[in-house]
Amino acid sequence: MATVLTTAIDVCFNPQNSDTKKHSLFLKPSLLRQSRTRKLNISCSSLKQPKTLEEEPITTKTPSLSEQLKPLSATTLRQEQTQILSKPKSVWVNPTRPKRSVLSLQRQKRSAYSYNPQIKDLRAFAQKLNSCNFTEKSEFLSLLDEIPHPPDRDNALLVLNSLREWQKTHTFFNWVKSKNLFPMETIFYNVSMKSLRFGRQFQLIEEMALEMVKDGVELDNITYSTIITCAKRCNLYDKAIEWFERMYKTGLMPDEVTYSAILDVYSKLRKVEEVLSLYERAVATGWKPDAIAFSVLGKMFGEAGDYDGIRYVLQEMESMDVKPNVVVYNTLLEAMGRAGKPGLARSLFNEMLEAGLTPNEKTLTALVKIYGKARWAKDALQLWEEMKAKKWPMDFILYNTLLNMCADIGLEEEAERLFNDMKESVQCKPDNFSYTAMLNIYGSGGKAEKAMKLFEEMLEAGVQVNVMGCTCLVQCLGKAKRIDDLVYVFDLSIQRGVKPDDRLCGCLLSVMALCESSEDAEKVMACLERANRKLVTFVNLIVDEKTEFETVKEEFKLVINATQVEARRPFCNCLIDICRGKKRHERAHELLYLGTLFGLYPGLxxxxxxxxxxxxxxxxxxxxxxxxxxxxxxxxxxxxxxxxxxxxxxxxxxxxxxxxxxxxxxxxxxxxxxxxxxxxxxxxxxxxxxxxxxxxxxxxxxxxxxxxxxx
DNA sequence: ATAGGGTTAG
Known part of the structure; x- marks a missing residue:
């Protein structure tokens, strides 16, 4: 029987069984310069499965590179852009007319901080404002009148700098401004905008910026970078670019902080070509990028899973003699993981240690995740030992990542030790994801007894059950043929607010295929009916010999179309298993045909x-x-x-x-x-x-x- | 969080 236990769930929900080869979505940077003259399409959409079923495969059209570049080339960088697109670097450039620079090599200077003798009083006042409840604006306003010293420039700035909630900062700013004791300088706007950015209040920030323009207050690089990063955090990328272009138009040159902020905006928009174009332009006019700029580039290539790009970043850093810091290493490690290069991630980590840097929680999280996904048990365990021996920092996320790694590799005892460590700790108590990881481990190890015990413990501790935990348990109990327990777990999970998803339905479907008695099958069917009634109707339809193929085809299309892409193949696999279990072999062939027709089995x-x-x-x-x-x-x-x-x-x-x-x-x-x-x-x-x-x-x-x- | 940019799970 053991051989039969590997059901569609194992086969299809474990990624190592499917073809997960990642293609470099990006050309080697060395080829980039030449290729820019051609129209390039660097979208990855062709690798994705279409969301809607059609018998003919869909090829999604994406804008060509020239289309993608249009907004930029048509505006800010018009003259320069056309030049870099058509001429290789080696072409002789008239030295009397050097390329116009795109960024200022000098950073914005800050005004010196002067000592305020009233600092103690004013800090105490700010603390009072911070601890008051900002539900009634009038209450807060009346508190403001209790300010211990007159709100002149320096006093107001000190208080403004000490306020936390954006509502309070904003109100205080307007209060000071309305007093008209002194003209509001740029720094007042900048401090307030930073606070508004924490509250993701882009609209208010933009209002303030326009107010500056109206009142003739100078917007400097700090103002612009704050506006741009706030827009970015609010996913208002158009706004970020709009303000970047506006800055050029007013004749202000960005410094490297504003510049790397905008590089990150284009990177988040996945406009790799623009990022590289901006990067190269800046370097060509004498910019020596710092670690942060390289981190932006590294992250961008990581998101594209582009190994050549990552290597390019490393080469650039080396040739410019910029030493990576911990953040850059973290970004590049993560990027290597995404590019599917666990071995290179390991080398990079060793290089980092040899450089004398100490890994932090994020470094270790990235690496543990990579080793887990690659199922590199030896390296994962060795790293873990090293972490403990060298007392490298641990946090909650790292604990949970370690647990997930144990689930990936199948390390039950180690997971139990970690889980107990978490229970005994003060800072890192297990949450529902820690429990889910443990349920995953017990579930995939076939430890039904332990899994049930943990489920009970979870309920007692009041830890929220999530759909993945429920799915792991259902799968485990199904394999163990503990159908009554399965029904109990399913019922309780639904009661506790779990919303069944397609994976859970696929799991129930696979248990149904395994059921030997019709009594058990009916119990599971009743669960599935509560999660996905149409699926149950479809199962009844296909096992009925009288149903015509054309009917099956139409209903199949409807059911699969309504299913999340990643669960479609598992559904089809289970449906075939169910038909074979009921000796409906011809129907099984029809379903395989339909699955192939609708692209569920590419490369069969x-x-x-x-x-x-x-x-x-x-x-x-x-x-x-x-x-x-x-x-x-x-x-x-x-x-x-x-x-x-x-x-x-x-x-x-x-x-x-x-x-x-x-x-x-x-x-x-x-x-x-x-x-x-x-x-x-x-x-x-x-x-x-x-x-x-x-x-x-x-x-x-x-x-x-x-x-x-x-x- | 003390005027501006980059890194962490499910």
Missing amino acids: HNKTIKEWSLDVRSLSVGAAETALEEWMRTLANIIKRQEDLPELFLAQTGTGTHRFSQGLANSFALHLQQLSAPFRQSDRAGIFVATKEDLVSWLESKFPPLVTSQA
Whole structure:
């Protein structure tokens, strides 16, 4: 039975079984300069599955590079932009007319802070304002009149700087301004805007900026960078760019702080080309970027999963002799993880240690996550030992990341130790995600008893159950055939506010496929009915022999279309398993056909001149068997039509790198044996091979050619 | 959080 236990849930919800190869979405930076003259499309949308089902695959159109560059080239950087787009760097430039600079190499100077003899009184006053409740503005205003010293320039500035909530800062600013004791200088606006930024009050910030323009108060680099970063934090990227361009128009040159803020804006917009163009322009006019600018670039390439870009950042830093700090290392480590380079992340981490830097919580979180996802148990454990030995800083997020890593790798005892550490700590008490990680570990390890105990503990502690925890438990209890417990957990979770999602439904569906008694199946069905009534209706429809194919096709389309993209294939896998369990083999074939038709199984068949292969790594046991049968039928027809076949045939089940998700290879092997198919285990695990000769003779015995067709 | 830019989970 153990082999059957690997259901669609294991197969499809564990990413290592699907093709997760990431493609570099970006050209090597060395190629960038040449390629800019061409129209480039650097969007990753073509790698995503379409959200809506159509029989024809959809290719999403994205704006071409020239279109993407238009807003910038048409406005701020008009003259310069066209030049950099068309001319390589080596072209001789007239030295009497050097390129116009895009940023000021001098940072904005700050006014010196002068000592205020009233500091004690004023601080105490500010504290009082901070602790008062700002529900009634009039109450706050009456408190302001109790200011111990007259609100002249220096006193007002000190109080303004000490206020926390943006409402209070804003009110205080207006109060001071209305007194007309002195003209409001730029610094008053800047301090207030910073506070408003904490409250993400972009609209108010913009109002203040326009007020400055109206009153003739100078906007400096600090003002602009505050406006830009506030817009950025409020996801108002258009506004950020608008104010950046406005700055140029008023004749003010950004310094490196404002400049790297705007680089980050373009980076968040995923406008990689613009970022690099701005970066190179600035460097060409003498800017030596600092660590923060490189961190922005590194993050951008990390988000694109672009390894070449990350390497480019490292090279640039080296050639400009800028030493990465901890934040830059953190960003680049994370980026390496996203680019799927755990080994390079490890080297980078070692380099960081050799440079004498001490990793912080974020460094370790990034690395633990990378090792966990890569299932590098040895490195993960070694890092953990090192963390403890060197007493590197730990925080709540790191604890939970370590727990998730244990779940990824299957380290039950270590997770239990960590979990107990958390319980005993003061700062890092387990939250619902810590519990969920533990449920995941017990669930995937088949420890139904421990999982149930933890669930009870969770309920007693009043920890919120989430949908993932519920899903882990349902899966575990389903495998253990503890259907009554499953129903209990499901009921309680719903009562506690869990909203079932498609993964949970897929999990219930896979348990249904496993149920041996119809009594159990009905219990699970009743749960599923509460989560997704239409799915249950569809199950009843497909197991009914009388249902016509066209009806199945229409309903399939509706059901799958209403399902989240990542749960579509698991649904289809489970539906096929259910049909096979009820001996509706033809229906299973129809479902596999429909799944293929709607793009749920890309890359199932692969052909080269030498070999044809069937890749069932992302299929459930039943779906894999159905796919094999379908393949054999197709090959038999090809033989009948006497068409060419390659020398070698290959079926790939994969082995599942997760120690909990094996079993497809075993059950597939068993199925081959039952069919007495001539596929043999190859030297490479999870691959079955047959020669043309063996396969043809076997197929001819299975599907003998019709006598009449020979006549 | 004491006038401006960059890094952490599910």
